[in-house]
Amino acid sequence: xxxxxxxxxxxxLCFSLVPQPxxxxxxxxxARRLAQLTRxxxxxxxxxxxxxxxxxxxxxxxxxGESEWNAANRFTGWVDVPLTQRGEAEALDAAAQLAAAGVxxxxxxxxxxxxTIKTAWLVLEALDSFNTPVExxxxxxxxxxxxxxxLNKDETRRFLGESGFEELRRVPPPLxxxxxxxxxxxxxxxxxxxxxxxxxxxxxxxxxASREGGEAAAAAE
Numbered sequence: 001x002x003x004x005x006x007x008x009x010x011x012x013l014c015f016s017l018v019p020q021p022x023x024x025x026x027x028x029x030x031a032r033r034l035a036q037l038t039r040x041x042x043x044x045x046x047x048x049x050x051x052x053x054x055x056x057x058x059x060x061x062x063x064x065g066e067s068e069w070n071a072a073n074r075f076t077g078w079v080d081v082p083l084t085q086r087g088e089a090e091a092l093d094a095a096a097q098l099a100a101a102g103v104x105x106x107x108x109x110x111x112x113x114x115x116t117i118k119t120a121w122l123v124l125e126a127l128d129s130f131n132t133p134v135e136x137x138x139x140x141x142x143x144x145x146x147x148x149x150x151l152n153k154d155e156t157r158r159f160l161g162e163s164g165f166e167e168l169r170r171v172p173p174p175l176x177x178x179x180x181x182x183x184x185x186x187x188x189x190x191x192x193x194x195x196x197x198x199x200x201x202x203x204x205x206x207x208x209a210s211r212e213g214g215e216a217a218a219a220a221e
Contacts, residue, residue, distance in 0.1 A: 062094055065084075065089070067084065067115045070087070075148040077142055078141055082115060092126055095124075107133050109134075111140035117134075120134055121134075148169065150181055
């Protein structure tokens with residue numbers, strides 16, 4: 001303890017009698033300098049962590065953005081075509097609407113097709129939901145259009161007539177064996193289901209007809 005007399009005041013300066021390690025003294029000096037630096041942060045940086053979302057129990061169904069074959073008006077089904085630039089913009093627009101509604105996503109399920117996966121990525125990135133689990137399920141794939149796959153819808157309608165077009169659109173004939181549109185030829189498909197389960201067309205019940213004659217449920221377009 002050191003006493004210093006200035007006029008009628010006594011200033012008491014206290015020093016520790018225990019010597020501080022050199023490393024601690026350096027850290028203390030650095031901490032003091034850091035405290036000065038943090039005061040220079042922009043004020044908008046003070047609260048950058050969003051509060052946790054309250055659980056809502058909502059299920060939101062979101063269609064993928066426009067794909068290249070959507071733009072070309074072709075029957076797509078299980079063909080794994082990418083999004084167009086317009087499709088990506090549509091995904092971002094959907095994300096903006098979800099953000100405006102205060103929606104928080106706990107888990108995301110997509111099909112195994114890249115157009116839905118890319119849509120989900122764009123939406124979650126725009127929502128800053130990078131830690132949201134994304135689960136892929138082939139049963140969420142678009143309906144299988146069988147022999148209609150790849151055909152232009154307007155040309156097919158003119159060729160078949162309205163009644164024939166509607167009949168085959170609802171229950172399309174199966175793909176030919178060895179077709180380039182056969183899902184069994186896709187490594188992305190065979191990685192998620194057995195080749196025998198890969199659909200070749202739609203049966204009368206509305207499910208996808210598999211090579212074993214059974215049903216493989218698929219979401220309608």
